[in-house]
Amino acid sequence: MDLTTIMSMGRTMMGILSGNPQEEPMHYGEVYGVWTYLSGSKAMIAGYQTLLNHAGDTDLKSFLQDCIQSKKQEITQLENLLKVNGLALPPAPPEKPQAMLENIPAGARFTDQEISGSLTRDFAVGLVACSQAIGQCIREDIAAMFTQFHATKVQFGARLLRINKEKGWLVPPPLHLGTPELAHV
Numbered sequence: 001m002d003l004t005t006i007m008s009m010g011r012t013m014m015g016i017l018s019g020n021p022q023e024e025p026m027h028y029g030e031v032y033g034v035w036t037y038l039s040g041s042k043a044m045i046a047g048y049q050t051l052l053n054h055a056g057d058t059d060l061k062s063f064l065q066d067c068i069q070s071k072k073q074e075i076t077q078l079e080n081l082l083k084v085n086g087l088a089l090p091p092a093p094p095e096k097p098q099a100m101l102e103n104i105p106a107g108a109r110f111t112d113q114e115i116s117g118s119l120t121r122d123f124a125v126g127l128v129a130c131s132q133a134i135g136q137c138i139r140e141d142i143a144a145m146f147t148q149f150h151a152t153k154v155q156f157g158a159r160l161l162r163i164n165k166e167k168g169w170l171v172p173p174p175l176h177l178g179t180p181e182l183a184h185v
Contacts (some may be wrong), residue, residue: 003119021141026085026120030142035135037146038078039090040129041071044122049096052120060164066154067119074149081142113169116160123157 026034029031052064079089101109110118130150137143164170 014124021083021139024139025086026142027135027138030133030139031085031087033136033146034078034081035087037129037133038075038082041075041078042090042092045071045075046093051110051115053096053099054101054104055112056113057112058168059167060112060115063119063156063160063163064115070152070156074079077145081145085164112167114167116164116167117171119160120164121155123153123160126153127157 048064048068048071052061052068057062057063082089127150130146130153132145133146134150137146162168
């Protein structure tokens, strides 16, 4: 390639990547990040609906319902973004039916503490996924969307931490209560 061709390509790219971010094309990393996050979100709704059937604690049930609602809002935003950019949507698992907790045998039932631990893991993984998506974005609107998702996860994580502490479900790692005195040589 000669210098004129390279400079022409540079001017073309500057034209594509300046102005309204919603008119800019998504790069492959953004497409992959949005598509996989959307696919995972759809699966999480089905999982949370199942966990809701197993939950006995009213605070935990309310938390799960809020998580499902939040995920549905994220899905709407992500699907709209993919549709506007002419991209196919990932499939969604079917909605899970409601079940009575008493009809699930005790040995086959998730405990509230197990559900809480699973949710805690999901929020930790979700924070990393959002951070990764933000870091690879060149479109400001997509980065802002994942920043919003990240902030929501931080709020849900703090709420879940409070629930875990109040219910006695938090299993802390070994606590460091003091510094041992240094041995004098």
